[in-house]
Structure formats: C-alpha cells, structure tokens
Amino acid sequence: MDTAELYIGLMSGTSLDAVDAVLLELPPSGNASPRLGHHYSLPYSTSLRSELLQLHKPSDNELERSLLIGNTLSRLYAETVAGLLESAALPPSAIRAIGCHGQTIRHRPELGYTLQLVNSALLAEQCDITVVADFRSRDIAAGGQGAPLVPAFHHAMFGSTLEHRVILNIGGIANLSNLPLQGEVTGWDSGPGNMLMDAWIMQQQGLTYDQHGAWAETGQIIPDLLASLLALPYFGASPPKSCGRDQFHMDWLQQQLIPGSNPADVQRTLLELSAISITDAITGYCGAVDAVYLCGGGAYNTALARRLQQLLGTVRIETTAALGIAPEWVEAAAFAWLARQTMHRSTGNLPAVTGARGPRVLGAIYYN
Structure with a gap:
C-alpha cells in the first residue's frame, strides 16, 4: 500500500x-x-x-x-x-x-x-x-x-460521475475548469475576475477590494463603457487562452472610460464585465452544466455571485466549501x-x- x-x-x-x-x-x-x-x-x-x-x-x-x-x-x-x-x-x-x-x-x-x-x-x-x-x-x-494549470488538480479533487461541474476560480483573473461527465477536461482564463474592480476602488477610495461588491451595487451599468470593454478581441477568442495584467490593467481601463462617469457606475460596469465574460465562457464552451463551484477571493463577492446566478439561470452555484475545500x-x-x-x-x-x-x-x- x-x-x-x-x-x-x-x-x-x-x-x-x-x-x-x-x-x-x-x-x-x-x-x-x-x-x-x-x-x-x-x-x-x-x-x-x-x-x-x-x-x-x-x-x-x-x-x-x-x-x-x-x-x-x-x-x-x-x-x-x-x-x-x-x-x-x-x-x-x-x-x-x-x-x-x-x-x-x-x-x-x-x-x-x-x-x-x-x-x-x-x-x-x-x-x-x-x-x-x-x-x-x-x-x-x-x-x-502555460496556464491555467489548476484544471488537472480540479479534476483530481472535484471530478464527479454524478454531475457536470465547472470549477470557477475568481481571483484577479477568472479561470474555469470544465469537468464533464464524459469527454476531456477543458479550462481557460475567461478574463478579469476581481482585478479591474480592485484597481478601480483602490484609485477611487484607497481600498484594496470592494467587500461583497457592496459599492458596485450602488451604481448602474454604463452600456457604452461595457460595450467598449467587451470589444477587446480576447473575449471573442476561442480557448485555449490565458491572460493577466498584460491585458487587463488601469491604463487600458482609462482609455475606455467616458469622461464624467460616476465612479460607482464604473465599478458596477466592471462587475458586469466579469460576470458576462465568465457566463459567455461557460455557456459558449462548456455545454449543459449542472453546477458551478466558486473558489478564490471572488467567491465572497456576493454581488458578483448573484449576477452570475441571474445570467446562468437554473445552473446551481455554490462554493467549493460544499466539496470540502474553502474557496x-x-x-x-x-x-x-x-x-x-x-x-x-x-x-x-x-x-x-x-x-x-x-x-x-x-x-x-x-x-x-
């Protein structure tokens, strides 16, 4: 043994x-x-x-x-x-x-x-x-x-014969591991997770993160800004793909900003950018998913989790705590x-x- x-x-x-x-x-x-x-x-x-x-x-x-x-x-x-x-x-x-x-x-x-x-x-x-x-x-x-490297571990730790799972890590960058009941494991970086929201609240309020997404929830989505951000070719590229601060940084965001925008509205738009890019990755490439399990610091952004649930409909969303490891x-x-x-x-x-x-x-x- x-x-x-x-x-x-x-x-x-x-x-x-x-x-x-x-x-x-x-x-x-x-x-x-x-x-x-x-x-x-x-x-x-x-x-x-x-x-x-x-x-x-x-x-x-x-x-x-x-x-x-x-x-x-x-x-x-x-x-x-x-x-x-x-x-x-x-x-x-x-x-x-x-x-x-x-x-x-x-x-x-x-x-x-x-x-x-x-x-x-x-x-x-x-x-x-x-x-x-x-x-x-x-x-x-x-x-x-060279990334993401965690899907092999996710498969070893969280793979199931009972449900089609996606393990969604929301750190600075969001990456997902698609663990189907049959077929090969896939995974890639969907785009920003907390990174842009953290950078924006640091610039505006001197805070390192938006706890539970509370500030974002006080704002409204800016449609033109959201469309400009989503126009980045990375979002339309097929996996395999990976990203980081080389693509998603404050200089890039500042180039897209609309002068005079309410800071809270920008934060809400950045939350929507993360939510939509994650949802598009899941619905576009993962097939019929039974459950999404959140990990990383963004698992505690309750505003983001609620928005993902709205966008994903009947797909069950929990954290990896339900599978035995805290996010x-x-x-x-x-x-x-x-x-x-x-x-x-x-x-x-x-x-x-x-x-x-x-x-x-x-x-x-x-x-x-």
Missing part, C-alpha cells in the same frame, strides 16, 4: 493580497483523493504590493528590482511556511516538497515566456525543504499557454498537488487546456 506524503502549496495570485499556504496529504500513486490539512496565510504589505504593481510595466532598473523583490517574496514565503508548520506541529523533515507558484509579473505565452518572481534556491535554504517552482515554462516551451485555499492546494506530480515524474498539464503539444512533467526542483 502506498504511504501518503505531505506537500505544502504556496500561492500568491494576481490580486496581490497575500501568500496562502496549505498542507496537503497525497498518495504517491494518485490512487486516492488528496486530503487537505492545515492552512496559513500572511498578507502583503502595502509597499510590497505597490512595488509589484510597478513591475508589471517597463520601468527603470526593473531587472535588479525584480530580483530583489524576488528575494523579499521568498523570505515572506518562508515565513508563511514556518507559520504553517508551527500550526501543524510538524518539522520541515515531514514535508516531501513545497510547490511554489511565485508571483506573476509578466505572462506573454505568445512571445514564448512567462515570469513568476521567487528565488527558489533561497526558499529551499530558508525552509530546509525541497522546493518545486517554475511550473509554467515547460508547457510554454511545448507550445502551450481561499483551492489554488494553494493545486500547487501542492502539482509539486507531487513533479516529484514523481508525472505530468501536470492538460494539453486540451493549455494547447501544448502533449503532456509534460512541469516544474524545476531545488532539492533540500
């Missing part, structure tokens, strides 16, 4: 809000379901978030600044791992490996590259644990998008699972999702 192994997953997503860590118990062969253990999170400081946002576009001395911030992030990742191990009362030697996504600051698969900041060697040194990182590059080298821990758990795949020389990508030429073992290993 296989002996279960413990992996830690680390995730810091496009929302730039925190580092999330989870402990996942995984059988080496993959013949049993993963089991979530302890979890831990540390927030980003305002200064770190600001520095990372500045690096998303060309700037002075960005090479050195990126490397230095990579070191800062790695120390924060290590601190998060230490907090997780303390809460679980486990020594570093109990962990087979850490799966670390790193912080994305560029994602340009059409140019053949992606960049996630982390000093993996430093992280391995500080944690005294083997680290697996750089998950996206091999898929891109094989002609894929905020799903992505970190996915990278623990991906680390297990790497350590056992098992493939981690799904070519139907990323468009790669075939299945590939992902990630670079920094052995302890």
Whole structure:
C-alpha cells in the first residue's frame, strides 16, 4: 500500500493580497483523493504590493528590482511556511516538497515566456525543504499557454460521475475548469475576475477590494463603457487562452472610460464585465452544466455571485466549501498537488487546456 506524503502549496495570485499556504496529504500513486490539512496565510504589505504593481510595466532598473523583490517574496514565503508548520506541529523533515507558484509579473505565452518572481534556491535554504517552482515554462516551451494549470488538480479533487461541474476560480483573473461527465477536461482564463474592480476602488477610495461588491451595487451599468470593454478581441477568442495584467490593467481601463462617469457606475460596469465574460465562457464552451463551484477571493463577492446566478439561470452555484475545500485555499492546494506530480515524474498539464503539444512533467526542483 502506498504511504501518503505531505506537500505544502504556496500561492500568491494576481490580486496581490497575500501568500496562502496549505498542507496537503497525497498518495504517491494518485490512487486516492488528496486530503487537505492545515492552512496559513500572511498578507502583503502595502509597499510590497505597490512595488509589484510597478513591475508589471517597463520601468527603470526593473531587472535588479525584480530580483530583489524576488528575494523579499521568498523570505515572506518562508515565513508563511514556518507559520504553517508551527500550526501543524510538524518539522520541515515531514514535508516531501513545497510547490511554489511565485508571483506573476509578466505572462506573454505568445512571445514564448512567462515570469513568476521567487528565488527558489533561497526558499529551499530558508525552509530546509525541497522546493518545486517554475511550473509554467515547460508547457510554454511545448507550445502551450502555460496556464491555467489548476484544471488537472480540479479534476483530481472535484471530478464527479454524478454531475457536470465547472470549477470557477475568481481571483484577479477568472479561470474555469470544465469537468464533464464524459469527454476531456477543458479550462481557460475567461478574463478579469476581481482585478479591474480592485484597481478601480483602490484609485477611487484607497481600498484594496470592494467587500461583497457592496459599492458596485450602488451604481448602474454604463452600456457604452461595457460595450467598449467587451470589444477587446480576447473575449471573442476561442480557448485555449490565458491572460493577466498584460491585458487587463488601469491604463487600458482609462482609455475606455467616458469622461464624467460616476465612479460607482464604473465599478458596477466592471462587475458586469466579469460576470458576462465568465457566463459567455461557460455557456459558449462548456455545454449543459449542472453546477458551478466558486473558489478564490471572488467567491465572497456576493454581488458578483448573484449576477452570475441571474445570467446562468437554473445552473446551481455554490462554493467549493460544499466539496470540502474553502474557496481561499483551492489554488494553494493545486500547487501542492502539482509539486507531487513533479516529484514523481508525472505530468501536470492538460494539453486540451493549455494547447501544448502533449503532456509534460512541469516544474524545476531545488532539492533540500
């Protein structure tokens, strides 16, 4: 019988809000379901978030600044791992490996590259644990998008023989995994999730996010602005596809804004943009779906969830808590699972999702 192994997953997503860590118990062969253990999170400081946002576009001395911030992030990742191990009362030697996504600051698969900041060697040194990182590059080298990488985990964790499920992760970017009863798993980035709403409320009110979508609900949709935003060719492109801040950023939004618009109306329009692009992705490419399960921070945006329910009609909408994992821990758990795949020389990508030429073992290993 296989002996279960413990992996830690680390995730810091496009929302730039925190580092999330989870402990996942995984059988080496993959013949049993993963089991979530302890979890831990540390927030980003305002200064770190600001520095990372500045690096998303060309700037002075960005090479050195990126490397230095990579070191800062790695120390924060290590601190998060230490907090997780303390809460679980486990020594570093109990962990087979850490799966670390790193912080994305560029994602340009059409140019053949992606960049996630982390000093993996430093992280391995500080944690005294083997680290697996750089998950996206091999898929891109094989002609894929390098993203999303979570659908394989979603299938392993949430696949069902009873209902056709879509797992919808609403982070800064929204991505979905289509888990049909028959046929292959598919998945892609539908477009912005929280990213534009977070950026707009930060500019207007100095807040990092619109809690429950409450501010958006005070506004009205601006039809011309919504039409202008939806005209971006990305929305009409067929999957496989992936996106990030390279497409959806404040400069792009400012170019579309109608002078004199009420700020709350802009926020409501941005919520509608997320809702419509997500709905179009599901109804256009997923077939007859029984249920949509929300994860990521956007799962707690009740205004967005209500709007999705209105648009999707009879499709049941719940969060992944109904499937055993709270929404905020799903992505970190996915990278623990991906680390297990790497350590056992098992493939981690799904070519139907990323468009790669075939299945590939992902990630670079920094052995302890």
